């Protein structure tokens with residue numbers, strides 16, 4: 001039928017437009033997801049300060065994927081300073097960061113045993 005031959009390209013155009021309109025916002029959402037916000041991470045005192053301090057150099061994801069004791073977090077801060085040129089943080093500010101890091105990302109592994117890394 002000639003009518004359907006005429007209609008097909010028009011329908012295809014409408015379909016493509018609809019696809020574009022559906023895809024555009026999710027493409028936008030994807031670029032936005034790359035930008036981090038402190039709200040993506042566990043709530044806690046001094047979260048925002050810690051977040052902004054550490055994300056001066058790298059994403060907070062590499063911080064959040066760690067689970068360590070307070071002592072190990074303390075060492076991590078030293079490593080950032082000694083190896084990566086982070087400004088030295090001492091005193092109250094350091095304690096506050098350690099408070100947040102050790103509460104939000106505590107050691108997850110049971111001592112001496114393997115634990116499913118996907119289990120929290």
Ligand code: HEC
Pocket residue numbers: 050053054055056057058062063066076077080084085086087097101
């Ligand atoms: C002056 C820059 C700088 C600052 C500020 C900084 N880091 Fe880092 N950090 C680095 C670099 C460089 C690396 C290694 C390269 C990478 O993985 O991006 C790194 C890696 C890490 C890693 C991964 C270590 C590993 O063995 O995989 C952790 C955890 C980390 N940083 C924690 C922190 C925390 C917590 C803070 C905030 C208290 C912080 N960093 C602030 C520069 C910095």
